[in-house]
Structure formats: C-alpha cells, structure tokens
Amino acid sequence: MPGPDGISDLDKNRVLEQWLEWQLRQVRNRIRELEIREQQEQRARERARAEQSWKIQPKRSGDTAMLHRGGCTLYKSDLGYLTRDEAIIALAEPDIEPCQICRPETGLEQRG
Template identity: 70%
Template sequence: MRQAENRVRELEVKEQRARQRARAEQSWKIQPRRSGETAMLHRGGCGLYSAQLGFINRQEAIIALDEPDIEARQICNPQTGLVDG
C-alpha cells in the first residue's frame, strides 16, 4: 500500500514538472539590464537566465522586442513563435 502511495506521489510530481516545462516553453522572460549590458529576451525554458519575476506572454514578448534597449538572446532563439510567417 505504501509503495503504491509513493508511486502516485512520484507520478504527480513528474506530471507537475512536465506542465511547468510546457508552460515555460510557451512563455518568455526578460533578463534585466545590468551595468554596461543590454536587457535580453529569453525563451521561458532557457536555462541561461532564471527569471526572478516570472514569465511574460507572447504579446508582451513582441512588445519587448520592439524596445531599443532589449535584444533577443540568440542561444535560445526567443523570436521563434513570435514572428508570423
């Protein structure tokens, strides 16, 4: 009985992590500007920057890319999913 309960908890945790990863991949995050650096837009799932304030949605990411002081992080290619065509 205890093994079954533990297995159910493990599966629930695994499912929750998968949902969080899926949400992150459908989101974006902004790495704030630091002295001498440009602010960077990342894919939500990019491990190069851990968002302190959470994710932004597609529309907010499009607006961010239009800002002159925010650049797209080329490694995680945050433009994917933003530009139609």
C-alpha cells in the same frame, strides 16, 4: 484457548495483524509511487508552460536587457513569464535584445 478449527483467537489475531501490516506497506508504497508520478507530471507541465512563454533578463551594468524563451537555461528566473503579446512588445523596445542562443523572436512574427 483453541476454537473449533484448532486455532486460538490470539493466533488468528496475530495472523490478521501481519496481513494488515502487509496491506498497509502495499498502500504506502502505492502512495509513494503516485506522489512521484504527480511530481513528474507537475514538472512536465511547468516545462511545457515555460516553453510556451518568454522571460526578460534585467539589464546589468554595461549590458542590455535580454529576452529569452521561458525554457532557456542561460537565464534562470523565479519571476513570472511573459505572454506572446508581451514578448512582442518587449522585442520592440530599443534596450531589450533577443538571446542569441534560444532565439526568442522565432515564432513571434506578427499574425495577420
């Protein structure tokens, strides 16, 4: 039955339902955008951390172990990264060589 404005309660509620569904779609889209941005920012933080770190490629038969910069793509590792001090110690070891591509020894000179 129509109200004083000529629109029935059923019609008002149908319009309200459509509007609320539109709002929910907008919120879900915004959530997706924010999740994507958060993932991108997390990857950027991980890349930045890797660039400030080092990693060791274990020795393989006939090869020596190799020190890489954290972001070097020649050796991918899910293991932890080394700090600057740990990288300096690793380079001092006779059985660990620096990667000739990423040059991990750059910037590792002793500070005095």
